[in-house]
Amino acid sequence: MHLGVVIPRTGTHDPTDLAISAEKRGYDSVWMGELWGSSSVVKLSEIAAKTDEVELGTAIVNVFSRTPAVLAMTAATLDRVSNGRASLGVGTSTPTAVENVHGMPFDRPVRRSHETIEVIQRILGDDEPVTYEGERVSVSSVPPLDRDVSVYHAALGPANRRVVGRLCDGWMPHNIPFSGLNDAFEVVATSARERDRDPDKITIAPYVPAAVSEDRDEAYDAVRGHIAYYAGSADGYRNAIATEFPEQVDRVAEAWRAGDREDAATLVTDEMVHDLGVAGTPSEARDRLHEIVSETVIDRPLVTIPEQAADGIAEETIEALAAVSDA
Structure with missing residues (x-):
């Protein structure tokens, strides 16, 4: 199984150290x-x-705060410094x-x-300078970069999923329940x-929120x-879960949204956890991840460790789920 991990940002663990550990444990990609x-x-x-x-990927960079040319240059440069290991995940x-931060x-x-x-794909791969006149993006005579970098899109709604079908190398859904992923x-x-x-040539690489602990309740x-x-x-995430x-x-x-964060988490049922993520003891979590991949169209699950709890479970989760790649 191709298995990736989205490296969490934590106060305890340096992301680079976690990425090095993931490579040693057999993950094929870090994001x-x-x-x-x-x-x-x-x-x-x-x-x-290091x-x-x-493989190295962004999961994700947004399509508003960098221009298409900057995104293309970024992808090409990361691909060069990694000797061809880069993928660009956008959303x-x-x-x-977008409005408050950027x-x-x-x-x-x-x-x-x-x-x-x-535009990113044309700048990366065209043979001639790129000119493009769109409704939201326009460029003129941009020199191509001659790099083969896969572009993934974290599309949720149907209209954005159609963008994946038209253009992208991969699809990175998040919060679409696994039971509805095939549809x-x-x-x-x-x-x-x-x-x-x-x-069949579009790689399906969903985020898989995952937490592993000997304390099952802690993981859930x-x-x-x-x-x-x-x-x-x-609303996009809420609508995806609402399917x-x-x-x-x-x-x-x-x-x-009322500020009752603990109550909100408590309202997430075990059934929702089971259909939207992977949680439990090491053996339970491994079995569930294997089950999800076996029963759906997933090509490359991306283990995503909840940042709210990553300080305590990051290493244990990465270690426990690495064995699934050998299954």
């Missing part, structure tokens, strides 16, 4: 998110210098992040994604076929907190 506090790309460059074979992020309007995010990804991918597959693309509570945070932080848990997620989101 870093980016919201606030540190640049995922700078940190991945450090990881590139690892040998593990729209959330209105709160001071940019969260305007037509699906169109922005489509045009940004299209959700059909939107991607249909869009791909309409563009004469083979859906870590994933509960993760789900509650996302349910309350943006299987509409009433439950509304209660969770309402509590979170």
Whole structure:
């Protein structure tokens, strides 16, 4: 099994050390998110210098705060310094992040994604200077970079999933319940076929919120907190969870937005944890991860450790789930 890990940002563990450990334990890829506090790309460059074979990816950088040309240059440079090990994971992020952190309007995010990804791919791979006139993105005579870097998109809603089918090398869903993932991918597959693309060549690499502990309750509570945070932080995540848990997620989101964070996490049921993540003792978590991959269209699960609890469970989770890659 191809198995990746999204390295958490913690106060105790340096992400580079966790990435080195993940490579030694057999993970085929390490990924870093980016919201606030540190640049995922700078940190991945450090990881590139201290690892040998593990693939490196952004999970994710948003399509608003960097121009398509900067994203293309970033991907190409990371690919060069890592000797061809880079992947670029992009997404729209959330209105709160884009508007509050970056001071940019969260305007037509699906169109922005489509045009940004299209321009990135052309700058990376075209033979001639790139000129593009879109509704949200325009460039003129940009020299191509001649790098083969896979582009993944963290699309949730149907319109954004169609962008994956039209353009992308991979799909990185988050908070789409595993029981509905096959049906959700059909939107991607249909869009791909309409563009004469083979859906089987699109790598399905979902985030898998995961927590492992000998204390089963501790592990479940870590994933509960993760789900509650996302349910309350943006409608896109809430809508994704609502495809299987509409009433439950509304209660969770309402509590979170009211400031009742502990109550919100408590409202995340065991059933929601089971369908949106992996939690439990080492053997329970390994069995569940293997089950998810066996029963769905997943190609490359990305183990995602809840940052709210990462100080206590990061190393144990990475170690425990590494064995699944050998299954």
